[in-house]
Amino acid sequence: MTRGGRLAGLFERAVQAHASRMAAVVIALVIAFLWVPIAVLVFMSFADGGVLSFPPDKLTLRWYRVFLSNDAALDAIVTTLTISVPATVVSVVLSTMIAYAVNRYVFPGRSWLQLLATLPIIVPLVVTGVAMVLFFKGTLGLPDYISVVIAHVIRTIPFATLVILPTFLTFDRRLEEASKDLGADELRTFWQVTLPNIFPGIVAGGLLAFTLSFNEFVYTYFVKGSGDPTLPVYIWNQIRYNVTPEVNVISVVFLLVAVSMVLVAVSLTRVELLARR
């Protein structure tokens, strides 16, 4: 037996004997890798002092007070919401239509619709961002606000669709048949039977679309002109030009939004569906 072969044999025996312990170590290490930076952000948001040095001399709520009296940051949150809320509503309506059409109807161009609704995930963000600024600004001359809302709608449609579509599949179609047997039309059946049944999926899709839109940076950065920044754009400028510990506080805001939205969404649908973005 070669030396390499003996080593492989040793390795095999080690794996056989300690497999579950090794798995536990892998899980612990990777989860720690994913969560330690977040813990650091939260911890540093309480650090005193103007520069980011670790460990901090003492803990303070000072930067939270600074944040709450910083009009620029609060304005950025408002700007973000005025984009994210309408974009989410439009995106959810369109995604529900896509899911319904793809699931219920056979029509020419059906697979193209599916492809178009998935493709924004695959095309690199910078490419779509560039394409949008060229077309929205260069060709159509759309105003900033409209351009950004449309960009957010395109960005969120694939994810909302991926969450909403499966709820059409798991839903018991016999309820719809019963409704139609009792004399209801397709539209009435949709409002009174289908929609209430798929509503959790639609809410979950909406929460994720909102989270995505609230965090959206690349499309916004390219499409948006020099107007009021959204919160991610504001953070980008802060990080690049003058970092203060206040950025840690704003990070906590992002965290709270993401964690609360995703937890509610997970309570409404399958966890595996939420990972695509």
Added chain:
Amino acid sequence: MAERSDAADEPAAPDRQNALGSSGGGRLDDLAAFFRERPRLRTLAVAGPPYAILVLFFAIPLLAMVVVSFQTGDIGGPWTLSNYTEFLNSDTYLSVVWQTLLISVQVTAIVTVVGYALAYSIVRFSRRTTLLLLLVILPFWTSYIIRMYAWINILQSDGVLDSTLNMVGLPALSLLYSEPAVLIGFTYVWLPLAVLPFYASLTNLDSDLIEASKDLGAGPVRTFASVTLPMTINGVVTGIILVFIPTFGSFITPRLLGGTSNIMIGMVIENQFKSAFNWPFGAAIGMVISVVVVALLILGTRLGGGLFAQGGEES
């Protein structure tokens, strides 16, 4: 009611007008009847609006980018290949593409190995899968820039990592603004994204096959190489595509963690649009990225990757 008197004046379709005037439910019935008789119009009413919006605001802009990439300084000018020749004749840009490829390959390799090990450990050895999956994907839903900023906190000199190393008597690493920092940042943001397809394909794997392999005398390494990996290759390729493509086009991570020294091609595009204002040249580089990405997608589907197939499974 005004509607009713209008309806009375309209003898052409008295039934419909009555229904319109009677109640909301009647209006709904009326609309339903209208569409029931016209199934193609009904399909168009549902599929048409999202179709139109995706074509107008997603597909056409991408085509517009192709057009603009063949123009010079002024958009709408004459057709030219000069953006492409300028790009291809520049050693600087080509070396940036090469460096971007190298970084993307390294990131994809690290994420694939670590992510697969994690997914495998969760699927085969853990019962709390939902909780663990949640812990994996939750960080993924917070802002990309915030996650990079967390690493600035950790990696900068005087940051969490160096201070901790100093405390235990080890030398500081000062990793921020270096290539390792960029690799760490990318690994951090894409790991959760890759774990999901790995996880899905491992869950679908019939564990009897693994038992059979072991009964036939294969050790764990042999079983992994000859059963587990080949049976989950679709998930692996999907994960690789999902990591490689966004890394190849990225500018945020190299800009924030790599400083100015580690240049990736996405940063060049950002510069053309945000500083140099040479949109046609930026569009041409966008085309270069797209060509690389499309080539890789084709290669990926040849290797059995199922980005669309998997979307189909979920749908």
